[in-house]
Amino acid sequence: MKHLLFIFLFVSLSVQAKVTLPAIYSDGMVLQRNQPIHIWGQADPKEKIQILFAEQKQTVKADSKGYWEVNLKALETGGPYQLQIIGKENPISIKDILIGDVWLCSGQSNMQWVVNNVTNAEVEKKNANYPQIRTLNIPRRMELSPKDTISATWLVCSPENVGRFSGVAYFFAKKVYEETNIPIGIINSSWGGTIVETWTSLEAANTLPQKRLDRYNKNEKLFPPTEYLTRKNKEAKRNDYPSLVYNAMIHPLLSFSIKGVLWYQGENNVGNAEPYTDWLTCMIGDWRNRWNSELPFYIIQLPNFDSINKKPLWAEMRDAQSKVLAVPGTHLIVTSDLGDPYDLHPRNKQEVGMRAALQALHYEYGYSDIVSESPMFE
Numbered sequence: 001m002k003h004l005l006f007i008f009l010f011v012s013l014s015v016q017a018k019v020t021l022p023a024i025y026s027d028g029m030v031l032q033r034n035q036p037i038h039i040w041g042q043a044d045p046k047e048k049i050q051i052l053f054a055e056q057k058q059t060v061k062a063d064s065k066g067y068w069e070v071n072l073k074a075l076e077t078g079g080p081y082q083l084q085i086i087g088k089e090n091p092i093s094i095k096d097i098l099i100g101d102v103w104l105c106s107g108q109s110n111m112q113w114v115v116n117n118v119t120n121a122e123v124e125k126k127n128a129n130y131p132q133i134r135t136l137n138i139p140r141r142m143e144l145s146p147k148d149t150i151s152a153t154w155l156v157c158s159p160e161n162v163g164r165f166s167g168v169a170y171f172f173a174k175k176v177y178e179e180t181n182i183p184i185g186i187i188n189s190s191w192g193g194t195i196v197e198t199w200t201s202l203e204a205a206n207t208l209p210q211k212r213l214d215r216y217n218k219n220e221k222l223f224p225p226t227e228y229l230t231r232k233n234k235e236a237k238r239n240d241y242p243s244l245v246y247n248a249m250i251h252p253l254l255s256f257s258i259k260g261v262l263w264y265q266g267e268n269n270v271g272n273a274e275p276y277t278d279w280l281t282c283m284i285g286d287w288r289n290r291w292n293s294e295l296p297f298y299i300i301q302l303p304n305f306d307s308i309n310k311k312p313l314w315a316e317m318r319d320a321q322s323k324v325l326a327v328p329g330t331h332l333i334v335t336s337d338l339g340d341p342y343d344l345h346p347r348n349k350q351e352v353g354m355r356a357a358l359q360a361l362h363y364e365y366g367y368s369d370i371v372s373e374s375p376m377f378e
Contacts, residue, residue, distance in 0.1 A: 303339020
């Protein structure tokens with residue numbers, strides 16, 4: 001037994017001694033240009049770590065819990081670079097890093113919809129030779145409290161890989177890259193069937209008027225999810241309470257600088273459109289605050305799935321989405337002419353991505369002569 005205990009302690013100490021990085025730092029990653037580059041990880045308490053990247057060299061000391069972080073100087077578009085992390089036990093080397101623009105593409109199933117399932121998928125995949133476009137697909141999960149880590153690695157765009165890219169995100173990135181020649185990173189954090197509330201942090205949700213919270217806690221602010229679920233005597237599902245998906249799929253990304261956000265969501269809030277404007281406005285403000293940046297938000301409006309119904313529930317949601325334009329730095333991509341009244345998931349993601357890209361090129365990349373605005377109802 002003593003020998004087994006010794007072996008266990010030896011293995012534990014050996015594992016603990018290794019310098020580690022979050023999985024988001026992996027071969028083929030894209031880092032945001034013109035913003036300080038934040039690198040962090042774990043090591044032994046008080047261990048010294050050396051960071052080498054793009055002719056920059058820094059040494060940092062882990063704190064009493066083994067956490068360390070460093071901010072490197074901002075860089076212009078370029079690469080590929082190599083990142084080296086050197087601790088006392090193990091060196092880490094991350095290769096093929098590009099400096100470009102990183103876009104967070106989030107929402108539910110129409111954002112999640114992959115290139116494998118779009119119109120003319122085989123042709124699109126055959127022609128997808130864009131090694132300077134990469135994606136990070138965030139695992140779909142929920143958590144009762146905010147988490148700092150995820151398990152995901154970057155994929156380089158190729159005919160073999162692109163089938164797993166979000167269709168909307170890929171066609172957006174493809175157009176932006178073709179026009180600007182700037183490397184594009186896509187962080188695809190989307191989950192079909194989710195409501196806007198679950199993407200909103202608990203702290204932000206509690207800033208909303210009480211009438212928006214009464215469906216969860218009547219006449220009270222929101223409890224922590226664990227307490228709420230205990231009171232309800234139920235196990236959590238992703239839409240049961242605000243913050244559950246945010247905790248697992250957005251919070252771990254906050255230390256990673258991004259250019260802006262594409263948001264394609266609302267299908268699961270159909271039938272409850274009136275509160276949606278407040279919830280999405282709240283979520284946008286919260287994400288901007290947590291990234292400490294006035295991130296541009298490109299909101300993709302719902303298509304015309306319900307146009308044959310007598311009750312225009314999807315039209316009501318489109319109206320709620322358009323009202324969010326009162327928030328500065330938000331833009332609307334109209335898709336009501338692109339949908340299919342019989343299919344919740346229209347397969348023409350090419351045009352949706354194109355329209356989003358035209359707006360981004362106009363507002364973020366200085367292409368002022370591009371006609372980018374969709375027709376707007378007056």
